[in-house]
Amino acid sequence: MESSGRMGMDKRKYFLMKTAIFVFMLAAALVALFPFYWMFVTAVKPVDEIWAFPPKLWPSKFIWSNFTTALSRAPFGTYFKNSFIVTLLSTTITVCINLLAGFAFAKYQFKFKEFLFLIVLSTLMIPLQVTMIPVFIIASKLGIRNTLWGVIIPPCAEALGLFMARQFISDIPDDLLEAGRIDGATEFTIFTKIIVPNVKPLISVLVIFTVMWRWNDLQWPLIMLSSDKYYTVQLGLSNLNGAQYVNWNDMMAASLISVLPVIIVFLIFQKEFVQGVASSGIKG
């Protein structure tokens, strides 16, 4: 019934549709990327072109030293150092304690197991604002408020990471652990020698997501820190953004430097990212 002419039409229509989709999605991608471009252009512009109106879409010359100036003039150097310390230590602690706890919840029987896990899971969605004041008071009592430890330690026990660790470790066959026990391995060696090597994808997902979360976090530094010398990049940027006179050169240079690490991590681990998001979308 279908004539060959109809088929030709379909092919042309198909080609046109593909082209239209491509052009449209390319435009969407450019919109998504534009603010990064604008960050960059603003960061390297000469100062007087910042104040030019209409805005210059392309700087007359590139002042690369704006980046080093931003790092030295504003206290951004200190902010970056603090962010780096917080991210490094909190990621290490978070991943270790979540793996251990996830292992226990996945592979051992103990009293209150289901109950404890349910409690952890039910707090997954609670915003920091609900617990903010008590957390602030407890941290003060413990003497970790207004220190980097105050930013690092309290959010380390984190429900989503524990949940993911338990899910993933559950899939490791019990026979593997039993074989280890028969060989005389202690429970801790089973963890280090059998569990850890078998959950490398889990570890990379946990590391990536914790690094991103901690590097990008504003709220914990905001409630814990009062001295400028402990500020993280996000807290520093956020406070400067509210200032009366904003030096957009510095702000955009610092912003750009602060997003570089996460974008590099993202580009390297794209697959893990997409899988992580997709699996959190499917499993919850």
Place this chain on the structure above:
Amino acid sequence: MKDTAQKKIPFWRNIKVVPYLYIMPNMILFFVFMIIPIFMSFYYSTVKWNGMGTPKFIDIQNYVYIFHDKVFLKSIFNTIYYTVATVPFLMILALFFAVLLNSAIPLRGLIRSAIYVPAVVSTVVVGTVFTWIFQDQLGLINYIITSFGGTAIKWANDPKFAMIMLIIATVWQRTGYNMVIYLAGLQGIPTSLMEAATIDGANTWQKFRYVTLPLLKNTHMFVMITCMINAFRSFDLVYTMTQGGPLNATKTIVMYVYEQAFTKNYYGRASAAGIVLFVFMVVLTVIRFKIEKED
């Protein structure tokens, strides 16, 4: 399992003790910085206290106060406004992009990454860049508006437009994340179903409307509820861009709690508002778990 060896080994290697040791670091932090604070918040919501001296018990007066406080009521309205405005945009755009990217077009992986990239960037940076783009006198957006003959808008300083600015920034930042979830959902649709629909003579729109859309029901629900939860929790963007102003036009519940607590030192009122937020979150979370159970 190994009953003979059990008695000789030290207790920290006992299989009955080991799991408690493993969960201990996690559980200590969890109880000290999450569970205990939740209960303390309930208690603080019933006292008058500024952080100094002794808290004074005033039963439900804090709740009475905040529900008569125009600013708090406005913050509930603003939170709902922000949620209702962002969620449909996020869902429709994300689904639209996902469906288009699910077809074989050139540079597909690159385009997907480009649209996803805003989701990995910190919200503070997003807020900073959008503050600059939406700046009154020198901002790019106002330049575009004026060059098309419009009048410049005082975005962050205009109560009518400040929230719209936040909504645009949110949609820009979060669409890619939801798109990736939708792409995963689309991959779960068996190709045989699509082929069957093609054989039955369905056109592209009909295939989308009667096959893709209904089969993504779980994904729609998941994306919607997570977007709602995120909208209710959204703090960083508001704090960075508007601090709740101008004239409370962007003051959300989380912003109200923060302000009562740390700018005004009304710990009781802040806790009461925090508990109201907690109730909202519990409702959303219960809905979420209900949906997931149905899967």
